[in-house]
Amino acid sequence: MNKREKLKHILSSAGLKATVQRLIILDALSDNYNHPTAENIYKKIKKEYPSISLSTVYNTLEIFRKHGLVRIVNTDSVTVRYDPVTDKHHHLFLEDSSKIEDYYNNELDKLLNKFFSKNKIPNFEINDLQVQIKGKYNKLQTN
Amino acid sequence: MNKREKLKHILSSAGLKATVQRLIILDALSDNYNHPTAENIYKKIKKEYPSISLSTVYNTLEIFRKHGLVRIVNTDSVTVRYDPVTDKHHHLFLEDSSKIEDYYNNELDKLLNKFFSKNKIPNFEINDLQVQIKGKYNKLQTN
DNA sequence: ATTCTAAATAATAATTATTACGAGATAATA
DNA sequence: TATTATCTCGTAATAATTATTATTTAGAAT
Known part of the structure; x- marks a missing residue:
């Protein structure tokens, strides 16, 4: 099964039509370059698929979210950041x-x-636990 | 020392001029009603101080943040939520x-x-650790 | 107490991010 | 291949925040 087939399968498994736009957005997400914004995704795929509409990107990300293909990362910023990794993990937030x-x-x-x-928190049912780790790499580190 | 004096002291301790607007915003924050947005604060204080400007609220919250009087709560929403509690704590995010x-x-x-x-995370210096707990209260609970 | 000045405020414009809408296109099924 | 519900594009509308600037003011210095 090649990449395209895999992507198609992901979509149909989620009960979603496999449109060209969705495949491309899903592909871009799977590259997973640092928890992209809708705008990030849009700019990235605009090159290979210039007719894509920004509203489609927003719309698609929201549909993906509803179907569990992506999650939104909680941040202190105004712009929504998406996370294509849906299995349990935590986040390092790099200051600066x-x-x-x-x-x-x-x-x-x-x-x-x-x-x-x-x-137990009285009467509270926990559905998700995430640790947010804020800090920075020291000088040695280059990435 | 009455409330106003206390608030004044908080501001001057942070190296900030004690303006009427700041005192009122700080007071509203100290009521701490569920991690308000700028708009929440604005609407609340508009009653007692109708000449307040929304831009002053935004501006002041940002200044407070820079001076450590409030923090921004990381959320998945588009709107920034403020937290006047600056000592170490975590958050429960109520679904629904x-x-x-x-x-x-x-x-x-x-x-x-x-x-x-x-x-240790290699070469990483942690400055803050926060647990985000998502879930919901069961039916018994009324708040 | 008055003057001075850097900083703060109010009002509004501009920008950014997202959502809504509707006409036309398309994937999936028959 | 015809149908149809869904999807996409383009654009308008809305929401949230930031920028700008003339005027005002807190607090320091007289």
Whole structure:
């Protein structure tokens, strides 16, 4: 199964029609370059598919979100950032830039689950737990 | 020291001129009604101080933020929400509404600190750790 | 207490980000 | 290949925020 077939399969599995626009947007998302905005996606795919409309990008991202193909990253900014990675993970927010990196740690997840099963919030049902880690790389680091 | 004096002191301690507008905005914030937007604050204080300008509210909140009097809550929405509580805490995000509640737990903080001092992120200096807890209160709960 | 001045405010324009709308195009099924 | 519900494009409308600027003011210096 080639990439296009895979992408088609993702869409149909989510119960979505496989249109050219959706395939291209999904493809752009799968490149996963730092939690893009709608505008980021638009500019990126505009090159290979110039007739795409910005409103289609917005619209499609919202449809993807509703169908669980992307999530919105909680940020302090005015612009919505999307996350194509839907399995459990956390985020590093780099101060001094708007970069956001994924942080995976299974042990952390276990630790949190354990903590919250011991320390239940009265009458509250937890559906998602995410740690936001703010900070910065020291000088050594170049990315 | 009455409330007004206290508020004045907060401003001057932060190195800010104590203007009427700032005092009123700071006062409104201290009521802390569910992590307000700029618009929320504006509408609230407009009653007691009708000559206030929306731009002053935006401007003042940004100045407060720069001086550490408020923080922005990371959300998935387009509208910025402010948090007047500057000491360490976490957030409950209520699904099915836009309510955000504070969650304090010293043990959780210790647990996280311990975890991340054992599991350092290479070359990364953590400045803030926040847990975002998404979920909902079950039917019993009325608030 | 008055004067001075840098900073703050109000009003409004401009910009940015997103959503709404409707006419035409298209994917999926028969 | 015909049908039709859905999708896309282009643009208008709205929402949220930021920029601009003339006027006002808090607080320091007289």
